[in-house]
Amino acid sequence: MAPVTFERTDATSRRRDRPLQASAKRLSRPPRPGAVDFAVVLAGLGLGASVALALTAETWSELTATGGIAMFIGNLTGLAGTYLALVMILLVSRIPVVERTLGQDRLLAWHRRLAPWPISLIVAHAVFLTIGYAQSAHTGVLHELGTFVSHFPGMLVALIGFGILVVIAVLSIYSVRRRLKRETWWAIHLGMYLAFALAFAHEVVLGPSFVNHPLTQVVWSAAWAATAGVVLTYRFGLPIYRSLRYRLRVAELREEADGITSIILEGRNLDRLAISGGQFFEWRFLKRGLWWQAHPYTLSARPRPPYMRLTVKSVGDHSRALSRLQPGTKVLVEGPYGAFTAHARRHQRAALLTNGIGVTTVRSLLEDLPKRSQPVVVWRVASEAEAALADEVRQLVSHLGGKFHLLAGKREDYPLQKVVGLVPDLRTRDLYVSGSESFVKDVVDLLYHQGVAREAIRSEVYAL
Ligand SMILES: Cc1cc2nc3c(=O)[nH]c(=O)nc-3n(C[C@H](O)[C@H](O)[C@H](O)COP(=O)(O)OP(=O)(O)OC[C@H]3O[C@@H](n4cnc5c(N)ncnc54)[C@H](O)[C@@H]3O)c2cc1C
Incomplete structure (x- = not known):
């Protein structure tokens, strides 16, 4: 199999005034x-x-x-x-x-x-x-x-x-x-x-x-x-229809960082999948012990038909088992879901604040942002060894003329005031906040406290 690349390539970024183009890009429909x-x-x-x-x-x-x-x-x-x-x-x-x-x-x-x-x-x-x-x-x-x-x-x-x-x-x-x-x-x-x-x-x-x-x-x-x-239609019928239509299988596993694995899936008709960066699926891997549970994971890049990718941090039994999947394992999906997308934009410029594995939403959302958004990305992570996908994020941010701050180290070294303080002109940007429940809640509270309007904030918590 030829290596599957999810990095920015010349072929996907010829038009510098446009967001990074994946082949045959179809965004999800806008909110109503x-x-x-x-x-x-x-x-x-x-x-x-x-x-x-x-x-x-x-x-x-x-x-x-x-x-x-x-x-x-x-x-x-x-x-x-x-x-x-x-x-x-x-x-x-x-x-x-x-x-x-x-x-x-x-x-x-x-x-x-x-x-x-x-x-x-x-x-x-x-x-x-x-x-x-x-x-x-x-x-x-x-x-x-x-x-x-x-x-x-x-x-x-x-x-x-x-x-x-x-x-x-x-x-x-x-x-x-x-x-x-x-x-x-x-x-x-x-x-x-x-x-x-x-x-x-x-x-x-x-x-x-x-x-x-x-x-x-x-x-x-x-x-x-x-x-x-x-x-019956939306919880059962549509997922069955989509799973049959895309016929996803595990193609390859890649270790991205300590305890973080990317799963690359291969499927059919993915050029017709309407999805926005930042959205997630509920995934059901048809393997003994896993088939009966569906867990949410965000796509960590826009699909590159016939491939798409999710990136998973091992935190419990399901996520750990995913790092041991065999190529060929069949996968059913429910989704895509989520409102953490470029459709939520109200301002020209944006800032994306995340912690840990919350970076997956940021990584895929960056592909949908227009050049003029000049995103400031602040990512707090326990150590550089856990900063999976950092090079891809850096590359996308630089393509969009933004700024990338990787804060690797203890929480005490990077309190939330410091995280938020790295974003200039807070009140004139869209603010996307993703990651663990406590991080998202505390950052959103801080943003309100600093006078950011509710409509300018969009959040995605990695726990339901
Ligand atoms: C919208 C969304 C997008 C996500 N995207 C990613 C991603 O891209 N990469 C990634 O590594 N993780 C992502 N997660 C988190 C991921 O779903 C959980 O880490 C995973 O389901 C944990 O399951 P487990 O059996 O390994 O761990 P468990 O031991 O079951 O749980 C570990 C932690 O995960 C939470 N959790 C467990 N099951 C679920 C579930 N079905 N839904 C929500 N939270 C759960 C628990 O509350 C607990 O805090 C996302 C979560 C949500 C809600």
Whole structure:
């Protein structure tokens, strides 16, 4: 095999006023904030409609009857809770336009912030309805639960779904979740889909907003069917389609630095892959012990069809196993994802601040920046021996007329004030910050503190 080069070559940089050109470059489509704003308004209207459905479902006499208030609260919390569950699922359903506008890290943060609401509302729904029905039948709560299961259609299945939901909710509490292996927690967490699917039937068959209201039944069912369709399409269908289309295999492994390996993949149709520098894929290597887990890694250079490259630092079992991959190993991909791209530019000039292996986003993003961006790149790394890809970064920065600062050494030697202080005219540049969670958070806080506008900062944390 001819050596694959990801360095700048004369052939790829003939036009000095253009960003470095990879062959047949196709950028990902730009973000569409308008579409996302529209979706947010739609989601708000949907919540209003769900609450209105519950408010109008009960008559005054039903409300004032024994157990009426508890039943009303149970219905209201049930409708609002399941509607918010639908929004929670959509946030992580990988809709491409939403992903590239907001970025997966922000979507996940919203998903996590929203999650306690639907779960608490659904728990309240179960508790209040059981109490309400028990009061109305002048019986005990446990007896009423037995009646639900034996006499109400769809209730046994819904109760199983509810049990799954409660177990997953407990496992998702941070102090519990951090004791589990990430992959284990992830696999269990997918059970949420099953929980909502099991609970669906009892809603439309028994809910007072749906019984004898065929139109609301149809609209509600259509909303859930559409959500299931979106999940199946974007979380499963599209990745399968893309993996079949690109047919990626490991071509070569290169040790770049201590514990850092580049994996070069060979595939088909990569000239048609629309991707921006700074974006990442979820990678699934079809090898014993690895096939069942997908991990995110950024492309460390724009594709050079038929090749593309990721560069991985060994930090745990998955990343360590990648340094022992055999050429020929098949690879499935999900993505590309991420909003850490040149599309986020607001200013002419840019600065890129990173630490450790966060350099992979910087390296590929540099290929998309125009010459006038004159990027200042500041890279803090533990030692020169870990500064993988430094020559490539240096070469790209010099091509763009920028400045490269490699800060190799202890953190104490290079406090964040010093890192940020190396960027002149902070407030007139786009600021891209990537790397470890603490580095990104602290740098972003410092930038805000120094008066940099929120819209000028784009960040990518190497942990989800
Ligand atoms: C958007 C993004 C882009 C990334 N790009 C690169 C890259 O180009 N090169 C690179 O070396 N690393 C990259 N990472 C980090 C890489 O995904 C993790 O280092 C890797 O998944 C660790 O898995 P492990 O089993 O080896 O280690 P573990 O022992 O499982 O974990 C080590 C650390 O990585 C975190 N982690 C583990 N699994 C994941 C996961 N699936 N998603 C997110 N964080 C995880 C853990 O919270 C922990 O802090 C990126 C992460 C993200 C979120």
